[in-house]
Amino acid sequence: MERGSNMxxxxxxxxxGVANKQSIRWTDFGLRFLAFVLTLVAAIVVGxxxxxxxxxxxxxxxxxxxxVRATAKWHHMSAFVYFVIVNAIACAYAVISLVLSLxxxxxxxxxxxxxxxxxxxxxxxxxSGGGAALAVGLIGYKGNSHVRxxxxxxxxxxxxxxxxxxxxxxxxGSALFLLLVLLAVLNLHKNRRL
Amino acid sequence: MERGSNMxxxxxxxxxGVANKQSIRWTDFGLRFLAFVLTLVAAIVVGxxxxxxxxxxxxxxxxxxxxVRATAKWHHMSAFVYFVIVNAIACAYAVISLVLSLxxxxxxxxxxxxxxxxxxxxxxxxxSGGGAALAVGLIGYKGNSHVRxxxxxxxxxxxxxxxxxxxxxxxxGSALFLLLVLLAVLNLHKNRRL
Numbered sequence: 277m278e279r280g281s282n283m284x285x286x287x288x289x290x291x292x293g294v295a296n297k298q299s300i301r302w303t304d305f306g307l308r309f310l311a312f313v314l315t316l317v318a319a320i321v322v323g324x325x326x327x328x329x330x331x332x333x334x335x336x337x338x339x340x341x342x343x344v345r346a347t348a349k350w351h352h353m354s355a356f357v358y359f360v361i362v363n364a365i366a367c368a369y370a371v372i373s374l375v376l377s378l379x380x381x382x383x384x385x386x387x388x389x390x391x392x393x394x395x396x397x398x399x400x401x402x403x404s405g406g407g408a409a410l411a412v413g414l415i416g417y418k419g420n421s422h423v424r425x426x427x428x429x430x431x432x433x434x435x436x437x438x439x440x441x442x443x444x445x446x447x448x449g450s451a452l453f454l455l456l457v458l459l460a461v462l463n464l465h466k467n468r469r470l
Numbered sequence: 471m472e473r474g475s476n477m478x479x480x481x482x483x484x485x486x487g488v489a490n491k492q493s494i495r496w497t498d499f500g501l502r503f504l505a506f507v508l509t510l511v512a513a514i515v516v517g518x519x520x521x522x523x524x525x526x527x528x529x530x531x532x533x534x535x536x537x538v539r540a541t542a543k544w545h546h547m548s549a550f551v552y553f554v555i556v557n558a559i560a561c562a563y564a565v566i567s568l569v570l571s572l573x574x575x576x577x578x579x580x581x582x583x584x585x586x587x588x589x590x591x592x593x594x595x596x597x598s599g600g601g602a603a604l605a606v607g608l609i610g611y612k613g614n615s616h617v618r619x620x621x622x623x624x625x626x627x628x629x630x631x632x633x634x635x636x637x638x639x640x641x642x643g644s645a646l647f648l649l650l651v652l653l654a655v656l657n658l659h660k661n662r663r664l
Contacts, residue, residue, distance in 0.1 A: 338532060352616035355605035389659050393652060396593070400648055403594045404601030411549035411602035412609070416617065422546035423610065425619040454594055457651070458587060464658035465583050 297382065300463055304377060307452050307459075312370035314449035315402070319363035321442040322409075325350045327435035348432040355412040356439065362405035363446055366398050366453065392460045395453055402450035409443050491576065494657055498571060501646050501653070506564035508643030509596070513557035515636040516603075519544045521629035542626040549606040550633065556599035557640055560592050560647065586654045589647055596644035603637050 419427030613621030
């Protein structure tokens with residue numbers, strides 16, 4: 277129910293206010309659910325990522341290179357481990373906050389505030405994870421001659437493709453969490469007293 | 471001036487309200503200035519980072535390794551370039567938003583809202599830059615045997631030390647921008663009408 281300064285606006289304004297609040301709440305639920313799906317998919321796509329390829333390795337300089345079967349796994353690279361962990365945290369948090377939001381429906385203002393603050397921390401975590409995975413992924417894709425780190429994506433193309441897809445999916449999820457904070461700020465700003 | 475529901479609180483409450491708003495504004499200015507200094511220092515520390523060392527390189531497998539003078543520069547690694555760019559953007563934005571905040575002093579609510587939204591985008595940018603630089607820095611420090619990327623920080627210790635310091639400084643700056651958004655949300659929440 278709307279109170280205070282809206283009382284002088286009459287019944288019509290009150291109905292519009294309630295309808296607006298419901299529309300904002302459903303947008304929040306929708307975005308939160310989508311963010312949950314995207315971060316879950318991103319975590320799974322990297323978490324199950326594994327590819328075995330035959331790689332030429334020069335063991336002794338005077339002998340020709342020998343072919344070795346090598347397997348690329350996501351937990352070989354700490355940036356990908358961090359990426360999976362932050363997406364899993366974001367995904368778990370999205371479910372918990374969705375349930376809490378549905379149960380609360382804006383009644384307990386303290387809980388709504390806590391959700392905005394945790395959304396903000398999730399934005400920071402997800403963007404740092406995305407940045408880390410993208411930075412390492414780019415070196416895997418292009419290599420870096422200055423530090424003599426060879427590219428590996430030419431040998432593990434499917435592995436790299438899955439990581440790239442997960443990064444894009446996770447960045448969209450991160451943008452949705454950012455949008456959730458933006459909407460909450462816009463909503464608070466619209467309903468400010470001063 | 472406080473209005474509306476505070477009118478029944480009398481002059482004392484009004485004075486407390488104005489004092490609170492001023493204290494919030496000075497906290498905002500202080501944090502913003504500190505964030506400006508930290509992101510500026512982070513950008514400069516990496517931007518001037520350069521170290522020349524003698525490195526053993528095996529050019530021909532049958533001949534012994536020869537010593538080559540190699541120089542590590544920040545723009546050799548795209549993650550560090552991104553790190554410098556986002557810190558420079560954040561630093562420039564901190565100055566602009568500081569000047570706008572000082573000129574505005576909360577009068578134009580639309581401008582205050584725009585600053586919160588841009589602060590939020592700065593948080594996302596800075597954390598992605600910090601994550602990227604930290605991920606690449608860790609590989610430089612420890613290497614990764616799975617992809618045969620050798621560590622380089624044993625040869626370029628000062629270079630790596632400067633990058634590490636800049637990452638810590640930038641992360642504190644990112645946390646300050648996050649704190650600015652948190653404070654703005656808390657302030658909006660405290661002054662909500664509904």
